[in-house]
Amino acid sequence: MPTVRVPTPLRKLTDGRxxxxxxxxxxxxxxxxxxxxxxxFGERLLDQDGRLRRFVNVFVRDEDVRFQAGLDTAIxxxxxxxxxxxxxGGAA
Amino acid sequence: MTSSPTPTATTTPxxxxxPxxxxxPxxxxxxxxxxxxxxVNVTGLRCRECGRTEDLGASHVCGWCFGPLEVAYDEEVxxxxxxxxxxxxxxxxxxxxxxxxxxxxxxxxxRIDLGAGFTPLRPAPRLAAHLGLRELWLKDDTRNPSGSFxxxxxxxxxxxxxxxxxxxxxxxxxxxxxxxxxxxxxAAGMPAYVFIPHxxxxxxxxxxxxxxxxxxxxxxxxxxxxxxxxxxxxRRGWGFVNVNLRAFYAEGSKTIGFEIAEQLGWQLPDxxxxxxxxxxxxxxxxxxxxxxxxxxxxxTAELPRMSGAQATGCSPIAEAFERGSLDVRPQRPDxxxxxxxxxxxxxxxxxxxxxxxxxxxxxHVADAEVVAGIRLLARTEGLxxxxxxxxxxxxxxxxxxxxxxxxxxxxxxxVSGNGYKTVEALDGTAGPTHRTTPSLTxxxxxxxx
Numbered sequence: 001m002p003t004v005r006v007p008t009p010l011r012k013l014t015d016g017r018x019x020x021x022x023x024x025x026x027x028x029x030x031x032x033x034x035x036x037x038x039x040x041f042g043e044r045l046l047d048q049d050g051r052l053r054r055f056v057n058v059f060v061r062d063e064d065v066r067f068q069a070g071l072d073t074a075i076x077x078x079x080x081x082x083x084x085x086x087x088x089g090g091a092a
Numbered sequence: 093m094t095s096s097p098t099p100t101a102t103t104t105p106x107x108x109x110x111p112x113x114x115x116x117p118x119x120x121x122x123x124x125x126x127x128x129x130x131x132v133n134v135t136g137l138r139c140r141e142c143g144r145t146e147d148l149g150a151s152h153v154c155g156w157c158f159g160p161l162e163v164a165y166d167e168e169v170x171x172x173x174x175x176x177x178x179x180x181x182x183x184x185x186x187x188x189x190x191x192x193x194x195x196x197x198x199x200x201x202x203r204i205d206l207g208a209g210f211t212p213l214r215p216a217p218r219l220a221a222h223l224g225l226r227e228l229w230l231k232d233d234t235r236n237p238s239g240s241f242x243x244x245x246x247x248x249x250x251x252x253x254x255x256x257x258x259x260x261x262x263x264x265x266x267x268x269x270x271x272x273x274x275x276x277x278x279a280a281g282m283p284a285y286v287f288i289p290h291x292x293x294x295x296x297x298x299x300x301x302x303x304x305x306x307x308x309x310x311x312x313x314x315x316x317x318x319x320x321x322x323x324x325x326x327r328r329g330w331g332f333v334n335v336n337l338r339a340f341y342a343e344g345s346k347t348i349g350f351e352i353a354e355q356l357g358w359q360l361p362d363x364x365x366x367x368x369x370x371x372x373x374x375x376x377x378x379x380x381x382x383x384x385x386x387x388x389x390x391x392t393a394e395l396p397r398m399s400g401a402q403a404t405g406c407s408p409i410a411e412a413f414e415r416g417s418l419d420v421r422p423q424r425p426d427x428x429x430x431x432x433x434x435x436x437x438x439x440x441x442x443x444x445x446x447x448x449x450x451x452x453x454x455x456h457v458a459d460a461e462v463v464a465g466i467r468l469l470a471r472t473e474g475l476x477x478x479x480x481x482x483x484x485x486x487x488x489x490x491x492x493x494x495x496x497x498x499x500x501x502x503x504x505x506x507v508s509g510n511g512y513k514t515v516e517a518l519d520g521t522a523g524p525t526h527r528t529t530p531s532l533t534x535x536x537x538x539x540x541x
Contacts, residue, residue: 008326009155018327044158054441055141055158059319064436066422084322085153086160087335087438 196255208243239510245344252340258331264321267296274305349380366506371443401487407456476511
């Protein structure tokens with residue numbers, strides 16, 4: 001089952017656990033199953049149009065999913081999915 | 093370090109008299125030379141996107157919306173203290189602007205200050221003539237302690253880190269930041285871990301290791317390094333200056349803007365051209381001008397146009413600008429301008445907003461133009477810049493040709509790092525021009541050939 005690394009701001013949804021495992025053949029399914037197992041993930045990761053939020057980066061096999069197939073990126077049984085808040089801090 | 097607080101060229105306006113409003117009591121007036129007493133002027137952190145506030149700490153992400161956290165100042169304290177007089181009586185480093193920077197503990201001696209900032213703003217008449225510009229200034233940040241503007245952000249971030257009780261300091265770097273973190277950590281006696289792409293220029297690797305830092309070479313690009321550091325910061329509790337200390341770190345870049353204004357006699361230029369990597373420095377210079385204006389420290393009302401410079405081999409912000417979009421698509425960098433090789437720029441979204449709002453532009457140039465830019469700057473003004481400086485100058489050349497930069501504008505170009513860090517970029521283009529034996533006859537004969 002794929003492993004999902006959870007950043008600190010989201011660990012309140014996983015009872016403090018930094019990693020959880022959920023099923024899913026692609027990233028979209030993983031997010032859906034995360035939401036089912038730990039309610040709250042869906043709205044934190046996806047915007048109203050169902051896309052990954054601007055300040056959320058997701059890496060599968062250590063590769064940014066924006067260089068792969070986005071939410072359609074295929075996930076294998078032993079893959080690791082890392083959710084990493086974007087690092088920003090400038091100001092307009 | 094050489095400083096030129098008020099350029100003396102004929103184009104420089106005379107520094108106006110300080111504001112007439114009575115300044116509040118300034119303990120700094122009785123402090124020893126170089127001291128500049130400060131007060132705690134920060135209330136917490138605030139999300140740039142949703143506005144929610146959080147307590148002070150090593151945190152960069154809004155717990156609610158994942159937006160970036162910024163320093164929330166106590167505006168009353170800042171407004172009551174900041175003045176041209178207090179700035180002028182401060183040290184010849186960026187800490188002269190301490191009233192406008194995040195101060196977490198009211199003890200100037202706790203600052204980790206190697207002398208960053210207050211670098212020369214140099215008139216550049218020969219380069220201006222070459223470009224057909226009326227007035228051009230160079231903000232010479234090659235003069236900083238470790239040779240780049242990154243010393244500015246590090247002195248602010250490490251001083252905050254010490255006040256927050258953080259004992260191990262770290263960063264994700266394309267090289268210059270690693271140099272600055274390593275140097276400041278050494279002087280502060282703090283252990284440091286600097287994470288860099290494995291294939292950086294030799295000068296930047298040596299320029300970190302020599303200070304005794306742990307230099308972690310990562311098999312990947314800067315963006316890989318950055319992602320690793322975000323995850324390490326989440327697990328280890330280290331203070332990563334540009335990750336979980338980013339709210340403080342980014343404030344340091346404002347001082348470039350503060351200095352430009354002070355060094356032009358509290359006037360602003362018409363146009364600022366600077367390099368874009370993450371985009372944080374660019375956006376913070378713009379923010380600095382706004383801060384000065386809000387606090388009544390300027391004699392001009394108009395804020396400058398802001399134009400950004402990238403290399404074609406890593407131009408995600410310029411590419412979004414060309415599309416007229418704020419949506420930055422990440423790229424895989426391939427350019428000699430390693431210090432700007434961030435394919436997924438953290439503040440690209442905000443840099444685009446600044447360029448658009450101020451009527452500026454964001455351009456990109458090929459690596460051959462970067463080298464030509466380095467050489468042009470060196471030959472015309474005696475200033476040897478690293479590749480980022482070549483990117484800035486080469487884009488300035490284009491901006492003038494395209495009419496983006498007006499020939500009658502007062503222009504400031506930000507030269508952010510020292511050329512001795514990236515000599516590899518000039519391999520094959522800068523070497524001995526003559527060869528002779530030790531014989532005078534041979535030498536004179538060679539000159540006649």
